[in-house]
Amino acid sequence: MSKRNNLSLKTGLAAGFLALASTAFYSCDSGSKSTTLPIYGEREPVERVVNGETVVDTIYHQIPDFAFVDQDSQLVTQETVAGKVYVSDFFFTSCPTICPKMKSQMLRVYEAYKDNPNVVLLSHSIDPDHDTVAVLKDYADRLGIETAKWHMLTGDMDSIYDIAKQYLAAVEEDANAEGGFSHSGDFYLIDQQRRIRGHYNGTLEEDVDRLIKDIPLLLSQKEHETK
Amino acid sequence: MRQNKLVMVAMAGFALTTLTQCFTKKKDEGKRLYEQHCQSCHMDDGSGLKGLIPPLANADYLQTHRDALPCIIRHGMDGSIIVNGVEYNKEMPGVDLRADHITNLLNYIQTNFGNNNPRYTLTEVQELLESCPPER
Numbered sequence: 222m223s224k225r226n227n228l229s230l231k232t233g234l235a236a237g238f239l240a241l242a243s244t245a246f247y248s249c250d251s252g253s254k255s256t257t258l259p260i261y262g263e264r265e266p267v268e269r270v271v272n273g274e275t276v277v278d279t280i281y282h283q284i285p286d287f288a289f290v291d292q293d294s295q296l297v298t299q300e301t302v303a304g305k306v307y308v309s310d311f312f313f314t315s316c317p318t319i320c321p322k323m324k325s326q327m328l329r330v331y332e333a334y335k336d337n338p339n340v341v342l343l344s345h346s347i348d349p350d351h352d353t354v355a356v357l358k359d360y361a362d363r364l365g366i367e368t369a370k371w372h373m374l375t376g377d378m379d380s381i382y383d384i385a386k387q388y389l390a391a392v393e394e395d396a397n398a399e400g401g402f403s404h405s406g407d408f409y410l411i412d413q414q415r416r417i418r419g420h421y422n423g424t425l426e427e428d429v430d431r432l433i434k435d436i437p438l439l440l441s442q443k444e445h446e447t448k
Numbered sequence: 449m450r451q452n453k454l455v456m457v458a459m460a461g462f463a464l465t466t467l468t469q470c471f472t473k474k475k476d477e478g479k480r481l482y483e484q485h486c487q488s489c490h491m492d493d494g495s496g497l498k499g500l501i502p503p504l505a506n507a508d509y510l511q512t513h514r515d516a517l518p519c520i521i522r523h524g525m526d527g528s529i530i531v532n533g534v535e536y537n538k539e540m541p542g543v544d545l546r547a548d549h550i551t552n553l554l555n556y557i558q559t560n561f562g563n564n565n566p567r568y569t570l571t572e573v574q575e576l577l578e579s580c581p582p583e584r
Contacts, residue, residue: 321489363499
């Protein structure tokens with residue numbers, strides 16, 4: 222009888238200890254999560270020899286160079302976003318389904334970072350033949366946005382679809398982790414080195430709240446990061 | 449005899465609940481149709497999108513163009529319009545809904561989002577739909 226009691230006391234203690242340890246672990250984990258964002262996409266280890274020792278560097282997926290035209294007929298390239306954090310998405314002006322929601326949510330990001338020159342928004346039209354500079358200009362004017370902060374992009378159809386793959390494909394790899402399929406209503410958060418650091422459902426207010434909170438994490442992370 | 453009475457009461461009660469349920473369903477139908485066909489553009493609260501999509505919330509257009517609304521829903525609209533003093537010019541697609549659905553949908557809009565306008569009857573909507581301008 223007493224032996225039994227003893228045993229249950231032991232297991233009880235052990236369980237208690239485990240619970241304590243796991244909470245410690247958990248809080249530690251969530252603590253680190255709130256200060257750094259994951260890096261999405263394929264990564265490649267590259268070996269390099271420094272002072273006779275082999276060091277392994279990781280090359281992360283990076284959005285390649287690009288060249289599109291915005292609502293003011295200005296060329297927008299990787300230079301436009303150099304050293305900045307940017308949010309990108311894909312839409313078209315005549316889209317009847319999710320785009321108006323996405324744009325109303327992107328407007329919230331715009332309002333939140335209107336006065337911060339280190340944050341830029343890029344919205345790519347996936348219907349560039351219809352969405353000419355003039356059409357995008359009208360759309361942007363009616364949204365009441367400033368071009369320098371929010372570029373609406375048009376250009377060569379193939380180039381736009383190619384760059385879309387660079388954002389989408391990199392995220393889709395990771396999509397099973399989230400249990401969802403990444404759809405075209407997503408907003409992508411890109412860091413100063415053009416690496417994908419987050420993706421958010423651009424039609425969901427809570428997700429866009431998360432995006433607005435994540436941006437400062439990249440802004441505080443200075444450019445001196447390892448390449 | 450007594451048992452019969454009881455059955456009657458039960459049946460009346462049953463009929464009453466189904467009837468009220470029917471009414472609430474009808475009331476919900478306008479909301480459901482709005483969510484299904486209109487909300488993506490005019491937003492959850494009917495506020496629209498800046499200068500791109502006009503608001504339904506407190507929109508003067510709903511009063512000034514009351515008779516045109518059934519046809520606008522069914523056939524869509526385009527061209528420049530003024531709503532609450534702001535100019536809009538973008539195509540809205542039509543949705544081919546039945547007259548009773550359009551009635552419920554319009555009554556939902558006319559009495560929500562801060563609007564407090566008279567409701568439509570089914571006959572009224574049917575008549576208005578008959579005289580829609582020729583389709584583009």
